[in-house]
Amino acid sequence: MRYLPKSPADRAAMLQAIGIRSVDDLFSPIPAEYRLSRDLAIPRQMAESEIVEWFKQRGKENGEGFASFLGAGAYSHYRPVVIDALVQRGEFLTAYTPYQAEFAQGTLQAIFEFQTMIAELTGMDLANASMYDGSTGAAEAVMMAVRITGRHSAVIARNLHPEYREVLNTYATHQAIPQKLIPFTASGQIDLKQLDQAVDDSTACVLIQSPNFFGTIEDVEAIAGIAHKRGALLIVSIAEAASLGIVEPPRCADIVAMEAQSFGVPLGFGGPYCGVLATKEKFVRQMPGRLAGQTVDKNGKRGFVLTLATREQHIRREKATSNICTNQALVALMVNIFMTVYGKIGLRELAKQNLAKTAYAVEQFGKHAKVLFAGAPRFNEFVVETSEDPYAINSRLLGHKIIGGLPLKKFYPELGHAALWCCTELTTRSMIDTAVGLVAESERSVLSKDAEPEEVAR
Amino acid sequence: MKHMTRKATRHISQNEGLIFEKSSPGKAAWKLPALDVPEVDTAKLLGKQEREDLGDMPEVSEIEIIRHFTRLSTWNYAIDLGMYPLGSCTMKYNPRVNEFVARVEGLANGHPYQAEKISQGALRIMKTLSDCLLEITGMDAITLQPAAGAQGELTGLLMVRAYHEAQGNARKKVLIPDSAHGTNPATAATVGYAVENLKSNERGMVDVAALAAQMNEDVAALMVTNPNTLGVFEQEIHKIAELMHAKGGLLYMDGANMNALVAKTRPGDFGVDVMHLNLHKTFSTPHGGGGPGSGPVAVKKILEPFLPTPVVITKPDGTLAFEYNRPQSVGRVRAFYGNFGMFIRALAYIFANGPEGLRQTTEDAVLNANYIRKGLEGVYDLPYSTPSMHEVVFSDKLQSKQGVKTMDLAKRLIDYGFHPYTTAFPLIVPGALMIEPTESEPKEELDLFIEAMKSIAEEVEDDPQYVLDAPHHARITRLDETAAARKPVLRWKREV
């Protein structure tokens, strides 16, 4: 086996040194009746070339070469080449969690820079590194708010990513955190009146998403006002990190629960991604997850260590802030490098291109179909309602190697003929024009079908 | 002159500040394509929501970025540099072909919401990996959704709870041996169970008599790690399973140590009802400085209805699909389908090994641990003489007579060019040295490690202070962790 660095002679010498005759002796603690005496029924050993070929085939069966308008929590942005060049350095790729700080300063300093940039971008004091993803980060943020406030219920926006809501439900099931769901208005934003009625002095937190699941930007200040006047915390979930380049960050939030996938992380069929929590300094001791902190060595030289470990499971066990141990470190490094590449000016310019493409697409779609939730600012997603079922339109688009918007029926039955579309800097005008053309065709054919019976009657 | 190692030599290492300290206005590492749609008036589109300034985000060029991260990388130790014997972490070789295939176009760029019709490649990978893992564990059904071991534990215990609820009584507590990893009790608490400690016996195993006394109808499950965190196989595991089952309880196995068992025995055969795997340990996906991982959970038939949604199914026409309609499911534990990129890597590893490769891997992992044990027995205290599987746990009992603790020995090991072993647990061994070499180490590397550990033991006798002051040859001397925690500095700030 090519990964195993021993010759038969090595093994023999080692057995002899141990003082046993056969390696089977080492497995004698396993009761004989449970020892496996046959080969595992798994595929036979393959050559590297065969492995590569097998996965290339799977890639071909997986939408390779399709242009896509999908977003909804997973965004297609350009990934600068330096990201993979750097994260594939063995010293980053094949190191463990930096428990031995003196031998892991590279990882630790990178984490410290990551925490700084996330804090800067979100408008919070500090950030952790990292959570599994945006959905679990949001759930952990709610549990954190429950610990901070000593209150037990949560008020959740219905336009929070539906799968994030599902994950929160799962996490909250056995923690007795009752939830109230707040509907959205015709602008796609959460209904502030209903929110105002829902928040009371048992509310630990209000959890919203901005830009929300429909792509519109919430009035975070107004929402914060409602939460804070009753002593509840505000948690803002951000699924599209690229928005932070041009959308005012939720500075008045208490916790920001972010999915950073947009920053240089491949779509990868849904993972691995990178969740992050950012918060105010005063809440740091209730924060889950790893934190790198600056310190000095015996000679006064700057260095970094994992810190505030008394929050964590390996010290606190059942009283820990979270059970998280392994996180998304290497993905956080991708995010880190992406943020460094684009930096202060590039992130803004990148976000501007996203806005421009989206504005163009909205205008074009608007000529032939109904763009819902107008009247509020949006970033790079929008909802288009068609006369025909969007699944049918999408299957026609596939014929043109285009993946259309996400039909919303599954998550929002009342939006049965609506789909969530997304444009990024990678969306080309010709892609948009082709998609709009096909949607326009669908509208025309539905209209003419509708018109037909009338003509017959006449 | 202190003892020195044949493994490492000091060499020049570049200094490097924080990226923010290199930033200055006008430098850039990015270039956007020409815009093919009209420019927009951002103020008009966003109004008061427009962000004007990104504060202290850096402005640097590409060469500076390459140097910055390359320099940082050289300050890390890594498997690619040598043995990384962190016990319980299974720091094995991370094959490069895994990285290559994870970046195959259609797989790296696949969107989680693209139609199933054009997702058959990804679904096939999930199905094939699931089938392999079921065969390896001897279980009946599986979810790949959990993002790491701890989330696997959460998923498993949620299913345990759902199972008991379906029987009409969720039960109150989970039994956890005192040797367990911290995530076990932390997870049990998240699922709303009280944690009851189970004492280990003098051989380092679950005390079956104590278990029998503690087991009753209030106990939902026992979470056992096997081999346990001492590297000891629970020889009475089947009796443990019987005891649990007799009182309606379930047996959860933390599969962090599966590297000792793959192709040699199967948890499903010895009575385990639910277990998680760590693809980032046993199945070679890289740890990446702390993640990402993947923690599939495999279960027996009785727990199948409770699996998280969605589940991959085969349709009558042979194509694959996600099934969402599962009324008894515990729900979702993560958005989308899990850390898919890790599934690719783990499957590539299984393909590269095949049945005989996996068996040889396990045998070599156990052989390596026992070789180290033999080499260091007598030099370091071995608190439990029970046979070791894939890892061996010594203690600092002999060295602490000179005031030298496991962490000090660990720091000195850095000077010898080795990453330290695990120091933090198992808690039942005061001053533990938990050593897991994995199968990836050649005999020469093991010999160098044994030589280094022996040499350090001699230093402790000759000049304990020198060991207490270690590391001597790292970039920095020992860092002040207490100061870091007392006044946390968790981000860079511009000096004003």
Ligand SMILES: Cc1ncc(COP(=O)(O)O)c(C=O)c1O
């Ligand atoms: C025995 C044991 N259980 C559970 C875990 C937690 O797994 P993860 O870090 O993947 O969440 C670990 C990993 O450190 C472990 O060693």
